[in-house]
Structures are given as C-alpha cells and as structure tokens.
Amino acid sequence: MENKLVFTIFILGMLVLAACGASQTEEAFTPAPVPTEFADKTNPLGADAAAAGAEVFKTNCELCHGPQGHGDGIAGQSLDPKPKNLADLQAIVGDDYLFWRIYEGRQGTPMVAWKGILTDEQIWQAVSFIRTLK
Numbered sequence: 001m002e003n004k005l006v007f008t009i010f011i012l013g014m015l016v017l018a019a020c021g022a023s024q025t026e027e028a029f030t031p032a033p034v035p036t037e038f039a040d041k042t043n044p045l046g047a048d049a050a051a052a053g054a055e056v057f058k059t060n061c062e063l064c065h066g067p068q069g070h071g072d073g074i075a076g077q078s079l080d081p082k083p084k085n086l087a088d089l090q091a092i093v094g095d096d097y098l099f100w101r102i103y104e105g106r107q108g109t110p111m112v113a114w115k116g117i118l119t120d121e122q123i124w125q126a127v128s129f130i131r132t133l134k
C-alpha cells in the first residue's frame, strides 16, 4: 500500500518535470521592431479583401506555410528555419509588421522578398487573409 503511494508520487513528479521540460523547448518569439519606413502602415483594404488574399496565398505561400498558414506546407518541412505559423504570428503583430515581412522577406532564410513579384495590393490582400487564420 505504502509502496503504491510512493510510486504514484514518483510518477506525478516525473510528469511535472516532463511538463516543465516541454515548456522550456517551446521558443519564445519576440517580433523584431518594424523599420520606420513601414511602421504604422495600415491595411488600406477591408476584411472582404481576404477572399482575394486567399487566392494569392494559395498560389504563392501555401506550399511552404500550409493551407491554414500553420507552417506545415509540403515544401516547408525540410526548410531551416521552418516556415512560421502565421496564425500564431498574426495574433501578436500589427499589419505593418506583416506587410514589411512579406514585402522585404527575411534575408538568410527561404522567405524571399515579394516586392516586384506581388503588387502592394496583393500583399495587403494576403495580409487580410492572414488575419482570418486561427
């Protein structure tokens, strides 16, 4: 009887340790400050641009970021770093951040700059779509 109790406490202890370990490996992400030429830009398009943005996203982004932007696209799995989960990201950053990152890309990663490939309007449409991701 007493052995059983000790064992139960031991298992509970291991579970607590495992939970702590898991939360430590989860990366804390602090978004970089938006450069002044992009800071405070707001989306000139309304939420109804999300439908057009879904098309832009499907054609240009889904392969890496996945259909719901969860960073699970088929081409994204072998990339280093892996594509960001845009559903999580959009919850913590502003429109200016999203526009800047899509426009300029991220040097040294597979996230290319989309300026010159997509129009500003298409980028804002993509931002409207990203805002719908959960």
Ligand code: HEC
Binding pocket: 056, 057, 060, 061, 062, 063, 064, 065, 075, 076, 079, 080, 081, 082, 083, 084, 086, 089, 098, 101, 102, 106, 109, 110, 111, 112, 114, 126
């Ligand atoms: C070739 C694969 C690939 C394609 C295509 C791609 N991305 Fe990315 N994207 C990445 C990777 C990898 C990262 C992670 C870079 C990082 O943040 O370290 C990223 C990061 C991002 C970020 C966040 C940057 C940050 O760190 O804050 C946004 C926003 C983004 N992508 C949007 C898009 C949009 C919108 C498109 C389509 C127009 C797109 N991506 C197309 C690979 C891709």
